[in-house]
Amino acid sequence: MTKTNAMRLLEQNHxxxxxxxxxxxxxxxxxxxxxxxxxxxxxQVFKTLVTKGDKTGILVFCIPVHLExxxxxxxxxxxxxxxxxxxxxxxxxxxxxxRGGCSPIGMKKKYTTYIDETAILFEQIAVSAGIRGQQILxxxxxxxxxxxxxxxxxxxxxx
Numbered sequence: 198m199t200k201t202n203a204m205r206l207l208e209q210n211h212x213x214x215x216x217x218x219x220x221x222x223x224x225x226x227x228x229x230x231x232x233x234x235x236x237x238x239x240x241q242v243f244k245t246l247v248t249k250g251d252k253t254g255i256l257v258f259c260i261p262v263h264l265e266x267x268x269x270x271x272x273x274x275x276x277x278x279x280x281x282x283x284x285x286x287x288x289x290x291x292x293x294x295x296r297g298g299c300s301p302i303g304m305k306k307k308y309t310t311y312i313d314e315t316a317i318l319f320e321q322i323a324v325s326a327g328i329r330g331q332q333i334l335x336x337x338x339x340x341x342x343x344x345x346x347x348x349x350x351x352x353x354x355x356x
Contacts, residue, residue, distance in 0.1 A: 201327035202293070203302035207335075212343060214335040217323070221297065221330040228262025235323060235332055239263035240315060242323040242332070245299040247288060247308075250277035255291060257310040259301050259324065264313070264352035274311060274349040300327040301344050310346040312337070317348070 198218060207214050219234030232242040243259045246266050250256050256275050258266050272280040285296055292304040301310055301324055316322050316337040323332040324340065341348065 199328060199331065201300070201303075201331065203300040203325075203327040203333060206303045207333070207343070210343065212335070212339055214333050215321075216326055216331060216333055218331050231332065232262055232323075237323055241319050241321070243301075243312070243316065245294075245301045245325060247283045247292060247299065248280045249283050250275050251279045252277045253309065255283070255306075255308045256280065257301055257304070257308045258351055259310065259312040259316070259346065260352050261313060261315060264354060267351055267353040270349070270351045270353075271311070274347070274351060275309065294325075294327055295329070298325055298327055298329040298331075300325040300333070301340070301346070302333070303327060307345075310344050311349050311351055312341055312346040313352050314348045314350050315352075316341070 217235045228244040229239050232239040240261045242262045244262045246258045248256045260266055268280050289295055321334045322337045323334050326333045
């Protein structure tokens with residue numbers, strides 16, 4: 198198992214977590230695939246999305262893998278008129294992570310982060326460990342406190 202920057206940060210701060218690995222498919226980086234591979238329901242596995250607000254700049258949103266970020270809600274909670282997804286080519290320079298392996302823990306800079314309000318319904322949630330095929334299992338309240346995330350209603354069902 199690869200020890201990632203996200204794991205090292207958690208350990209340095211004496212934060213309990215578990216990890217799980219799975220075979221990822223280069224052609225299917227969906228979070229639903231990750232959830233199935235690690236045996237958790239999709240509502241308990243969170244993907245990390247990096248966006249840009251027209252007023253605030255880069256923002257990070259963590260939402261359950263089976264849902265979609267509601268850009269209108271995202272703009273409203275973050276004080277923007279408009280929020281849009283960042284381009285995939287900008288993900289690595291902005292965060293230090295690649296698509297399919299973007300963790301809310303240990304990005305290059307400290308960005309304002311929002312987590313879907315449903316996270317606290319679970320004893321543990323899964324987020325990317327910072328590489329494809331590896332997830333961190335962590336208590337949502339612990340994660341929220343550590344990354345100083347704000348809880349909000351930021352999703353919509355995928356049609």
